[in-house]
Amino acid sequence: MLRGVLGKTFRLVGYTIQYGCIAHCAFEYVGGVLMCSGPSMEPTIQNSDIVFAENLSRHFYGIQRGDIVVAKSPSDPKSSICKRVIGLEGDKILTSSPAGFFKNHSYVPKGHVWLEGDNLQNSADSRYYGPVPYGLITGRIFLKIWPLNDFGFLRDSPNGHRFSDELGK
């Protein structure tokens, strides 16, 4: 009787561990569903939108300019941030206001990316905490799944960033 109960318990624990490992692999290497909060990516991603992120691009170093990525926050490792990649390593970035008279440029250091939110007036991003190491990126958002009236792939940047290999903004 006791042996039967113990056997069932061990089997249950074994299945739980197996499913846990599979889920861990899926979330770590394939992707997951996330809910974004905050106004820093409006109008592309509104508060409480649910999006689907994939984690393969960052493992194969396929993140490109214009991608919206999820990354661990450089100032708080317990939280994540969701911003658009404006510049890759080596790109020349305009750090002052585009309407200003004196324009300050800087280059993105090796192994880092420059992130900016789409809602430039209300976003704490690389203009505040500097370039973000590539290793902090955890995934790339490519699909919005809620609200349903806005279902689909994400739009390009509304801020007029021109992304090409010759020009880096």
Place this chain on the structure above:
Amino acid sequence: MEVQLDELPEYFLWTKYLKVTTHGVDPVECGADVQAKEVSRVGLYMYQCSGPSMEPTIQNSDIVFAENLSRHFYGIQRGDIVVAKSPSDPKSSICKRVIGLEGDKILTSSPAGFFKNHSYVPKGHVWLEGDNLQNSADSRYYGPVPYGLITGRIFLKMKLKSHNCKAFDTDEKLQTWALIMDWSYGAFTN
């Protein structure tokens, strides 16, 4: 600031050569490159460290074991040796000691210098330094490292000693080493 530096427990492994595979390890002048081989999914990782930046604690080609539970529960402390993704090259890893946590005051100039420069470690970052200060590219070079880049904490080091190494000279740049099929280990004191 005084940091209690812990020594890693060390075991000698006696191995038998059963199969020889080629395994090239490129030593790096400054900094330690780490190649990760996963042992299991429980959170235990095995690495081989190359480079002189953590001598004498970790020598070139030592094998170390790291666990990643500490970083998930934010239990990394001063004096821990951690493995982190390199801030200047996301494809490689570095292996350094944590000297300061966020908010700590760090001496950034030479300790023997006349003018001492201090700085504070920003929130969400750690200050890493190698044990071999003369030959280590660490936070003194690339600044504080975000906590999110830490992938594991090293808690065990192993040295490999082989029985049947008559075929190999005392050539330090060993290009081939055995695939260990038969482990037997114990603690040896010198």
